[in-house]
Amino acid sequence: MNPAKANPGEALEAASELYARRVERAREEAAAGRTVVGFVGADVPRELIVAAGAIPLRLHSRPGFASGDAKDLLGEAIDPVAHSILGQILAGELDFLAGIAFSRDSSASLQQFYVARQLASRRPSLPPVHLVDLLHLRRESSLEYDRREVHRFAKTLSNWTGREVSAETLREAMRGCSELRERLGKAQKLRREGRLTGSQSLHLFAAAESLHPRDALKLVNRALLEQADTAEIDGLRVFFSGSGQDTDTIYACLEALGAHIVGEDHDWGQLRLTVSCDPSASDHVEGLLDELARAYHRSGPAAATSAMAERARWTVDQARFAGVGMVLCFTRAFDDAPAWDYPPQRELLAEADIPSVLLSRQPADGSPQQLERALAPFLERTTAGQL
Template sequence: MTGVRRQSILDDFAEHYPLRVARASKRAGQGTAVVGFVGADVPRELIAAAGALPLRLHSQTGPSSDEAVQLLGEATDHAAHSILTQILAKELDFLSGIMISRDCEASLQLFYVLRELAARRPGMPPVHLIDLLHLSRESTALYNRRQVAACAETLSQWTGASPDPASLAASVASFQVLRGHLASVQSLRQSGLLSGTAGLHVAAAAESLPPSEAAQWVAELVGTFSATATGGDSALRLFFFGSAQDQDVLYRAIEDLGVRIIGEDHDWGLLAAPAPVAVTAGASYEELLARLAESYHYRSPAAAISPLAVHARWGADQAVSCGAEAVFCLTRRFDDAPAWDYPKLAEYLQDRGIPSVLLSRQPFEPEPAVLRESLEPLLSTVSPGRR
């Protein structure tokens, strides 16, 4: 019965995955404020503390609108085009506002376009940029605290509820619990008990549901496994490095080739995350904001915001920690930063005896034949004849 229950929960996560926006819209219709956000640097804790549901906006399958491409320019990552397409089609009008972080150039371009559109087209959700930096300097920490404080002030204007020490502390604690359960899910993936695709589904639920609700759901999934559960299959254990995947199309295509994705470097997965928030009992509101800013300041390194060697070494260390047999780096068109880091990544991996390949400048849905051809050297290198 446990296996049946586990599969039922996994099916529920898979069902929720394409319905994230629709279900958030339904909550908005029932009176819940929903704040959309773009990028890994937006503090979800603040959105929840302001009484709103944090909804991470994501791309959709299918072509972007001509208007979205024209406004952003063709040389922009597909995810930004797709999100703008949804906004222009009024599919996200239920949002109380949209928070955008400067985690990459595509996010920044999206903010500039939305700011202009909001000034010219009545009825569009308001937009705010949170510009966190990631240098190890005290001046950067001070700048980030001011950015987070401005974010909190904007959220209070959007939702009519100002975060305070109690609500912010409760929100931080709720997200800490959720991230603990997500770490357990990642451990199950590393043990071969869950697919990479399932990992994406679980991570996305955590970005589209109230944290306490998501934590309960994820904990229920983890609870269907015994503490000593082992298993998995003979599939190649692959670490994915490259463009962020906010849709499961690519993961499903890779795993259909007999590969198991057991980890990734991008922030739509289960490994990349803010640092734990160091909160002391009775902390003031200003101290809580500072600790929250520090958490995102020192989040997991990413290609677009971190020194090349830092991101590459982090990726190599994560691949080793996950027990990866190989690393596959794939980048989309107009998202070249991970490819710039790849040579150094390959060097670190070679020192650890882990083979890797790079497939760069791919469309949103790479051709299956191209994926198969790219992965073939890894399959034959790690285990000759493995298919």
């Protein structure tokens, strides 16, 4: 008997448990003598962290946690996710990290970097920090800038870990991350078929952001085996657009209301699959670094770094492909970029005969009442067999 088939749901339960204690597990890895590097934002190349001999950990907010000091340092008018992450840094909860890399994929990430850099210069116990400043304009000059940034980050990582990034280690890391993305793509197929929930998909994506690729791959492969023959999930098929969801609170609320979230356009979900790099692009580390820069340069389209028309087309294409009953655009307070994308999205969605709703400037954990009001008309139509 196949052991994976003997215990359906076991891998998803493991992914759920990991999701709830991503930082704690990474701290245990560090206590066991393994090097862990934290990062904030979507533009930090995970492959480089792995190639430098470290485990990547994408930092995330903690519902209800934000220190007063973090709010004083960053100001009130900023995405509350930033308050929570900086609060963990200030509290010393992330001192086990060998370093923290921040990407410039949002103003909140950039402001966290500036504050953390000042703090690190005064408090030796804090991890060193680095800014990965990638551009996404489809220009050769921007790509050249990104190449220099990726090479610079490789040197920083070697200083943090004491291990040089070589052609061999980078090729192996690129191969592992590429295979992991391919398998996550298979998981999204199961999701569209109704065999994985949106929350379960978030858990698998997060495993890829907080484990070594080989360990994440084992978990995802187990989930694929276990869920291949499960019963299909009923419910209103929803495509989630807007603010990135680094916790599953909003998804769980929507699912409790009767929604099946079949896709999203944020970088804690499907948008991560847009990175595509070729491990065989070069025999030399410089060429592989250039390939990695190209892959992240062309990734997206994210709300804060892409043209509105480009993002609208991507979102609508994905929603149409998933066969959704509606698109929900949900944006947090002080995370306005996704809301700016909504008008062109709404226009293209209307042309595709896909209804949509915008909930803007929402609290970080959402409002169950507003979510219920947004979905109610579509849930009624689903029950009546009209969607």
